[in-house]
Amino acid sequence: MTESTAAAGREAYYHERDLPKFGEIAEGAPELARKFFDWYTAVFAEGALDAREKSLIALAVAHAVQCPYCIDAYSQDALAKGSNIDQMTEAVHVAAAIRGGASLVHGVQMRNHVHAHGM
């Protein structure tokens, strides 16, 4: 690792320039990478859902798992597939609603514990 590469690595944990390096992950475990990328490609092929629908789902999930690489990739992919910012924003709201709802619905468990342990 050169000094400049090391310095670049310290700037931040995430870099836009790292996204195109994703394929290099194969160097550690080529067979696993091949299986992953084949499966990944198959997942996004036109099927019962079309490619644009899958792209919007990916964009929403990218926000749910808060992956900057995925948000970058699928923001552009969604635009390329014809989605607009209104549709993409609604997709992010779906992710946010599920995340928020997932927290809130656990309040039922909280209430169960309160009722079990309270008077």
Added chain:
Amino acid sequence: MGRVLPTLHKREAGLASAVAQRARLAEVPLARTFEESLATSGLFPLRPTRLEILQVNVGRRCNQTCKHCHVDAGPDRSEVMPRAVLEAVLAFLAQHRIPRFDITGGAPELHPDFREMVVRAARGGAHVMHRCNLTAILLPNYADIPALLAEHRVEVIASLPYFQARETDAQRGEGVFEESIEGIRRLNALGYGRGTGLELNLVANPVGTFLPGSQAGLEAMWKRELKRRFDLDFDHLFTITNMPISRYLEFLDERGRTVDYMTRLVNAYNPAAAAGVMCRNTLSVGYDGRLFDCDFNQMLDLGLDAAVPQWIFDATPERLAERAIVVGPHCYGCTAGAGSSCGGAVA
């Protein structure tokens, strides 16, 4: 964005000249040159196939100043094809029986002899194509043109990058979407795009720094949305990759995205698209009669291979067939993904 902005030429911008654009592109580090990519596909030097399309750029005047325009066209441009060149073009078309005559600009309607050009080319038996911005035909002096196009069975190829105003106006200027919808409405009323044999094809260039998605997928979406929202029809959607020259190159530079965009084009190089590039069956003519392998080379002032005639006045298809097509880094714009041409995807 206002409706009309000054062109690079008017602003005397850094990228106004072809030389400056070529120099800027040459600075961008690429993993391999376009020539090297062609060589790996067994396509270098790139040779023409049969000449099927004579594409004439009749001038750089336009009533719009789209952000991605590779011509740097606009109201402040004055270049226009003179009469002598027009006659030479029509003579070449007739004498060599070129099947397709593709009229581009600028807004070609603004050429004073546009109507005559259409009529004579069509009467000579060529399939005439008109590259239409959808708004010039609304201007009072040009409102008769759609009927003339219909009368002569001219194929209309019209730009509409999106089915909503926000995206379309961001690329083409404020208010352009609404007028474009009216333009399509008038064409539809004449039978264009409605199964009468009058062909209306739309062109979508990405509104941003991304590459076009699947042409078939986008066509289905454009058809559905234009029908549902405006009761409009068309035949096919052509996706065209934004070419990293002229105003789009300035846009990329302003965004700091030039290297990223070029890298993306190189990484998306598709040998099948390279085999089908439009320069192999097209001859491009400048407003002054100079010949080029394509309209993009024309704007970069990259003339034909020096071994063949350079002007419409003394060229023949036989002599031009001997040439090697002139290429450069911008050519990656036509070979990325499914490829890109004036007729959309090629692979």
